[in-house]
């Protein structure tokens with residue numbers, strides 16, 4: 001199958017031909033429909049020394065994806081389900097408190113890998129495999145725009161942080177606060 005990757009030491013993406021992945025137990029096979037591109041992809045490329053998956057000479061790019069389940073492989077998913085894969089995954093060293101709590105996005109550097117960014121192949125390929133727990137089902141009618149779910153989730157996380165950080169003080173975050181113009185003490 002075709003994939004877009006960056007080879008170790010290079011700073012330009014390359015089209016490569018790699019074997020279609022086989023889902024392991026607990027994993028589903030997903031046919032990728034669309035993948036978004038953003039500044040993070042440029043950073044991965046420009047660094048020229050991204051954290052490649054262990055032992056790999058290249059890393060498949062892409063972290064904002066939407067796809068359709070091709071082979072549920074015994075998981076709870078169904079063939080044809082439209083899914084968005086999450087980006088953060090357990091590190092090679094194994095699980096940790098952040099993943100156990102269901103908050104992988106709070107895991108600091110070293111406690112996770114990120115598909116297409118740090119230490120794990122991304123989604124810019126015809127097919128990817130993923131544990132079913134990391135595949136978020138979305139309505140079929142959102143398939144065209146599903147690659148925006150990941151960036152929206154980043155915004156949602158920022159909002160959660162903002163509200164959490166203001167919880168113990170007076171006032172709630174508002175538009176002025178988010179635009180950075182509010183003074184302290186309101």
Ligand SMILES: [Zn+2]
Nearest residue numbers: 038040064151
């Ligand atoms: Zn992104």
